[in-house]
Amino acid sequence: MQEVMSYRGYKGTIEYSLEDNILHGEVLGIRSLLSYEGNTLQELKDDFEDTIDDYFECCKNHNMTPEKPYKQNIVINLEPDL
Template sequence: MKYLKYKGYTGSVEYSEEDDCLYGKVQGMSKNAITYEGKDVNELKKDFEGAIDDYIKLAYQ
């Protein structure tokens, strides 16, 4: 399995044959679940980074 990294967070990369898409979840989070998905690697990375940015905005308001 490969991982994405952004701003100190690490996310998994999985493939769903049923949905024909890539998806993942940020690793090491006990309270919150941050998930993301995309049809290709670029879309997956964009959604992952956007999810992290959104989480940081909400967590540190």
């Protein structure tokens, strides 16, 4: 199971690199690639939140609308006799 954290409606992964000995992650559900890292869980959380805040600031400065995260829902329509 992959752990995620949330901030301002965005979700981000919590991953660990054995090679680099660091925590890292990326924001889920948008086309833009937003990544963050930290040496501790608190640093990772702080950098995740700073990344989201910086994304909103960048969008504002470039007169762009921030992407809204998509929701992963699956709708299945079944016939009544099933």
